[in-house]
Amino acid sequence: MAALLELAHISKRFGGVVVADGISLSVDAGSAVGIVGPNGAGKTTLFGVISGDVRPDGGNVLFEGARINRLDPGARCRLGIGRTYQVPKPFERMNVFENVLVAAQQGGRQRGVPSHERAISSLERCGLMDRANRNAGSLGLLDRKRLELARALATGPRLLLLDEVAGGLTAPEVRDLVEVVRSIRADGTSVIWIEHVVRALVDAVERLLCLSGGDFIADGAPREVLESPAVREVYLGTDDLAIEGTA
Ligand SMILES: Nc1ncnc2c1ncn2[C@@H]1O[C@H](COP(=O)(O)OP(=O)(O)O)[C@@H](O)[C@H]1O
Numbered sequence: 103m104a105a106l107l108e109l110a111h112i113s114k115r116f117g118g119v120v121v122a123d124g125i126s127l128s129v130d131a132g133s134a135v136g137i138v139g140p141n142g143a144g145k146t147t148l149f150g151v152i153s154g155d156v157r158p159d160g161g162n163v164l165f166e167g168a169r170i171n172r173l174d175p176g177a178r179c180r181l182g183i184g185r186t187y188q189v190p191k192p193f194e195r196m197n198v199f200e201n202v203l204v205a206a207q208q209g210g211r212q213r214g215v216p217s218h219e220r221a222i223s224s225l226e227r228c229g230l231m232d233r234a235n236r237n238a239g240s241l242g243l244l245d246r247k248r249l250e251l252a253r254a255l256a257t258g259p260r261l262l263l264l265d266e267v268a269g270g271l272t273a274p275e276v277r278d279l280v281e282v283v284r285s286i287r288a289d290g291t292s293v294i295w296i297e298h299v300v301r302a303l304v305d306a307v308e309r310l311l312c313l314s315g316g317d318f319i320a321d322g323a324p325r326e327v328l329e330s331p332a333v334r335e336v337y338l339g340t341d342d343l344a345i346e347g348t349a
């Protein structure tokens with residue numbers, strides 16, 4: 103069976119900075135994968151390559167076995183690739199419900215579920231129903247992160263890309279978020295989650311990768327990856343990757 107997502111020999115540089123140096127990755131349907139790596143390692147860029155926001159210099163992106171290199175982000179979204187952005191970008195002058203409704207309308211086939219119902223269930227899932235009528239521009243960071251997730255979810259993704267959605271959250275909030283992600287997975291949606299809050303990843307994914315120097319330097323069970331000498335060396339002298347984290 104073909105992998106849900108396959109990256110084959112992806113390369114990308116910005117000027118003299120090589121952010122992807124022949125990256126290959128295969129993600130199975132139904133799985134949840136975490137990605138860690140130092141700031142500037144190229145994690146967000148890699149999401150851009152998958153979602154179509156960033157054009158790689160070389161390599162192929164396959165979704166359900168088909169090459170999607172030439173598809174724009176909207177087409178990839180309709181195929182079932184949903185993503186959040188590290189810096190939330192809601193439509194500031196629309197309310198929360200309208201933001202999520204637009205996502206539901208623009209997303210993949212809804213299998214008979216009307217857009218507004220999909221929007222409401224995404225809001226419920228992300229704990230935003232009581233703010234549905236608020237202007238998105240008036241939301242604080244935490245609610246903006248929730249809205250980011252609700253919008254991605256409303257597109258009906260088969261693959262959900264989460265870019266640092268737990269940053270700045272308290273420990274109980276992180277636990278709530280992990281539960282939301284688990285419930286999304288239980289519905290059969292695959293997840294790739296970039297996160298510095300390692301506690302969240304350990305609880306939510308079964309496979310962890312570490313990106314550094316343009317390629318993955320570790321790939322395996324989360325705790326083994328976090329304890330591996332290669333990963334420890336990358337984080338040496340920083341407290342970015344404390345496994346007990348904020349929990
Ligand atoms: N559009 C861009 N133009 C120039 N440089 C970029 C661009 N996007 C990212 N970079 C650079 O590429 C590197 C990787 O960035 P990024 O993918 O955001 O890393 P991460 O998400 O791992 O922190 C950084 O050095 C960043 O400054």
Ligand SMILES: [Mg+2]
Binds near residue numbers: 145188
């Ligand atoms: Mg990033």
